[in-house]
Amino acid sequence: MSNKKIVVGNWKMNPATADEAKRIARKTRRAALALMHTEAVVCPPFPFISAASSRNKSPHYHLGAQTASFEVGGAHTGEVAANVLKDLGVEYVIVGHSETRRGESSIGDTDEMVSKRAKAVLESGMKVVLCVGEKIRDESGAHFEFVKEQMSKSLADVPKSRSGDVILAYEPIWAIGAQEAMKPEDINEMTIFVKKIFSDIFGAESAQKVQVLYGGSVNFRNAADIMKIGQVDGLLVGRESVNMAGFVELLKAVDEVK
Numbered sequence: 260m261s262n263k264k265i266v267v268g269n270w271k272m273n274p275a276t277a278d279e280a281k282r283i284a285r286k287t288r289r290a291a292l293a294l295m296h297t298e299a300v301v302c303p304p305f306p307f308i309s310a311a312s313s314r315n316k317s318p319h320y321h322l323g324a325q326t327a328s329f330e331v332g333g334a335h336t337g338e339v340a341a342n343v344l345k346d347l348g349v350e351y352v353i354v355g356h357s358e359t360r361r362g363e364s365s366i367g368d369t370d371e372m373v374s375k376r377a378k379a380v381l382e383s384g385m386k387v388v389l390c391v392g393e394k395i396r397d398e399s400g401a402h403f404e405f406v407k408e409q410m411s412k413s414l415a416d417v418p419k420s421r422s423g424d425v426i427l428a429y430e431p432i433w434a435i436g437a438q439e440a441m442k443p444e445d446i447n448e449m450t451i452f453v454k455k456i457f458s459d460i461f462g463a464e465s466a467q468k469v470q471v472l473y474g475g476s477v478n479f480r481n482a483a484d485i486m487k488i489g490q491v492d493g494l495l496v497g498r499e500s501v502n503m504a505g506f507v508e509l510l511k512a513v514d515e516v517k
C-alpha cells in the first residue's frame with residue numbers, strides 16, 4: 260500500500276436534483292479538509308459536475324467523471340469530450356465501469372472502446388481510473404485469465420510514458436451493488452495479480468507505482484479491513500458515496516489506516 264491513499268466516489272445516476280448534488284459535494288469537501296493521507300474524488304453525473312466543483316482550491320477534494328468520449332469534438336450526439344471535462348476542472352475519469360461495458364446486450368463499451376477512452380483522457384491531461392473485473396468466479400480460476408485479457412485489451416492504446424496516470428480499480432461485478440464486499444484476503448490476491456499484469460504490460464517500475472483500488476459494496480464498516488488486509492491503495496465506492504453520514508465515516512476510516 261502506498262502512502263497516498265485515494266477514495267473515488269462514483270455517484271452513478273444520483274442524486275435527483277442539483278441542490279442535492281451541491282449538498283453532497285459540500286459535505287464531502289468539508290470531510291476532505293480533515294484528511295491527512297487520503298485524496299477524495301467525487302464523480303457526479305455530467306450535469307452536476309459544475310455543482311460539485313469548488314471555486315476555491317479545496318485540499319484533498321477532486322472532481323471526477325464517470326466516462327468520457329474518445330472523440331475530440333464535432334458530430335457526436337450525446338457525447339462529452341475529455342477536453343471539455345478537463346476545462347470544467349475534472350482531474351480523474353472512470354473508464355470501463357462494468358455498467359458502461361458491453362455485457363449481455365450489444366449496448367455499451369468493448370475493451371477496444373475502453374482503451375480509446377483511456378487514451379483520450381490521458382491526452383487531455385487527466386488521470387484514468389480503469390475498472391476491470393470478472394462477472395463470475397468459480398473453482399476453475401478462469402477469472403484470472405478474464406481479468407488479464409480485459410486489462411491488456413483495455414490498456415492497448417495507453418503508451419508506457421502515460422502509464423503513471425493510470426489507476427486500476429478491481430471491481431468484481433458480482434460484488435457490485437451486493438450485500439457484501441469480496442473477502443479482504445481474496446482482494447489481496449487480486450491486488451497482487453493485477454499489479455503483475457500491469458508489470459507484464461508496462462514493466463516492473465511502472466507496476467511498483469501504480470495505485471490499485473477495490474470496488475464493490477464498500478461501506479464505512481468494511482473499508483479499513485479492505486484497505487489493510489486487501490493491501491489496496493484506495494477504494495471505488497458507489498452507494499456509500501452518496502450516503503453522506505457513511506461516506507464521511509468511510510473517509511475517516513481510510514485516512515486512519517496505517
Ligand code: PGA
Nearest residue numbers: 435436475476496497498
Ligand atoms: P457499490 O458500487 O459500492 O454500490 O457496490 C461500486 C461501483 O459500481 O463502483
